[in-house]
Amino acid sequence: MSTVLLVHAKGGPPLGHVLSRAAARAEVHLLALSALPSAVAASASSLCASVVTPTDAERFDLVSLIVSRAEAVGADAVLTFSEYAVVAVAEACAALGLAGAGGAAALARDKRMMRHTWHRHGLPQPAFRPVTTRADLHEAAAALPFPMLLKAAWSAGSTAHQVIGSPREADGAWRRSREVMAESARLGFAELHVAEAAAHFVVEEIVTGDAAQWFDEPGWGDYVSVEGVVAGGVFHPVCVSGRMPTVEPFTERAGITPALLPADLQDRVVALARKAVDALGLRDCGTHTEIKLGADGRMWLIETAARFGGAMTVPQIEQVFRLDLVGMLVDHLLGRPVAWPERALGPEQARGAAGSLVVLAVDGRGEAWRDRRVWNFPVVTEAVTLSAGSTLSVVPESSLPDGSIVPVYDPAGGANTMAALCLLSAADARTVLRDFTTLVDALPTVLPPAASAAPHSLSTTPQPLSGTPELTSAAPQPEGVRA
Template identity: 25%
Template sequence: MQPHLLLLTTPSSYRLPAFLAAAERIAAQITVAEDTPPTLARALPGKLLIDFSDQEAALRAICDLHATQPLTAIVPIDDSGVELAARACVRLGLPFNRPEAAAAARDKHLMRQLFARAGVPSPAFHLYSTADDLTALAQTIDYPCVVKPLRLNGSRGVIRADNPAQFIAAARRLAALLDQIEGTGTHEFLVEEFIPGFEVALEGLIDRGQVQVLALFDKPDPLDGPFFEETIYVTPSRLPIAVQREINEVTAAAAQAIGLEQGPLHAELRINERGAWMIELANRSIGGLCSRTLRFGSDTPLEELILRQAAGLPIESLSQTGQAGGVMMIPIPQAGILRSVDGIAAAEAIPGVEAVEITAPINYPLVPLPEGNSYLGFIFARGPDPATVEAALRAAHACLRFTIMPAIPLMTTTA
């Protein structure tokens, strides 16, 4: 029987095309549910346009779909759909994570509380509000610290502060961003201990509560702030085997603390002389186009593994195949309008570079971190070892030239 999978996603998702291609590979029927404002929400052939924030209405739409076209599984592609998927699966009797676990994977304060309760090594933290007296609060905090929103991802809104003045500026900057995203009002945020060290990302698949490690990425560029824009990911990791084992153990403990039982896992950890520290964990696959660096068994992409597990189909192998791989998420150097990109051919001519994909549209505005949530594009490379891959990514990036013009404010006139 052909599996019918519901993919929950957002209009701006990088990931959807890869999941659609994977669905075609396994001959699955796909319906896409896209997070859409209520004024535009409606049903289209092969697609549901529903408002994820109105979960009761979204659940009714999913149940109506299931009544006429029974679903095999619901797969959230992005963070935004994780809680809705969990609630829908409970209502329909489909396997997935408990809603409480899904909520903790989305809310960093809940996540931190569960980590602390389970003894998972993670930063010390406090919950504050933008309505608090920031000047007084700044005198009570241990520095350096990290100011962090509860539910944004991709390092958006995350700012390091080394003293009271920087903390006040960071909290106000985050408040302005949350006003823009969530509406003007009072917002809660975290203040966390800054954990120094070398950062890694772990990609896994959870099966009946057990974390199966698929890949460990090194992040060779330092991520010390004041913002935390990720750039290069390279796998396999060059860390000692004993350190990698500790990373795996901390990740498994973190997933168990939250209560995740099924689906993809993406974790960010820091490594220093005190060991491995869990920074964040998400019930989704790696962001952007970065999954292109991974192939398993006889050239199976990551998205196919995820869909096969969700549909209850056999998985050939969880072992990576081929050479070392890496990706560079091209950072946005400044705000403005992207006018042109030069040097792509020269970058792709670098030995080991497989592709350079510019995802930022020409003549559209660029917003860097901490307010932004995207990259200029991606560089992909393969080679005999991680050091060669990293060198190829850096050489290719050096070939690229971006023309970014300042944005011109709109002029208004009065009669």
């Protein structure tokens, strides 16, 4: 039987889903760079031939650690589904002579290098400037139009995103973004291999999207993601996922499979994703490419990742299109033949629809909840009426326990302030969108009030992460959502 070394870190698809699919294809050895979610710890020991948690000293040279562990177990393939371990695993695969993302993996992590690469290829994207110091930020502010977006070059999940509306806001945004990156690292949501990554930022032009010119019904967000895989350097698109509108500034609220794009528009989106992935030169890995949709058919590349989409993107694809992407990628990395889709699958090939909703303390208008609430999934299922045939579940490893106070939403913190991740299955994508809208509107009233928590203003002024009760209490943080 073939042997696989799976490198686990925070983010990505739920670990339980990944382990069960990988273990069906090969003997799995788990190298846990992050603590295993409590909901998965017991099953991991039965699904894996070994589970190793390295010491801090062993993590110092992460590539050497992965290589030595792969050699010790006789791994025929090494892979990860976490954004934060992609570069280290790619370098380890190269050292071992195994299939992997290749030397271009860093281009799909560092947003500065990614944008420079796409610029050289003439691909449409927002204007940008790399930033490593406060002085760089002021130079960028003088060159780009306001408002502009400051983002961490190696982040995920919209963490450390700051909209800068005028020159006088630059210093405050710089300070806040650096604080959030430090807090994200404390929570385990940070690049694991590139030591200086936390100091790298990029400033981008904010382009104006227009979902109405792409979708036939309201409620969709103005961007999509193309899910795919690169096998032997050849890009294979799998499908296009749609979104609900983001929460200020650009935090993702929900992903829906499939996106209800007309076939000709889906073809245009996929064609741009292909150019983006080809330009980066990836070799063997999953891909997740986000694209902004504008008026008059305009599109802009947001980013490409050298791994599958996070949250529940992979389970959604399996449910809707009957494709086990985890198992298929394992087979490919082991040299087995895989029948990838001949072209991106769309609504016509879908069997129902599925979506994942990140629970944030923000209503459908983008305003913070008026008061603090307690997360309680059974209350939600009992109090909220969804469409006939729709099924709602919670993802335990990506959610706070019932009884936890829902964190105050922090625009700079992004997904760091999520309370839970829910999965919805329905007859079609329109129903998923409608039911998610119902859920978002209902949550601030049906969830039990937190009697001891102070009321919170409607303002979305950033709240400090450090010191907030929900981040420093005994209640564990959710494993996390990084799309």
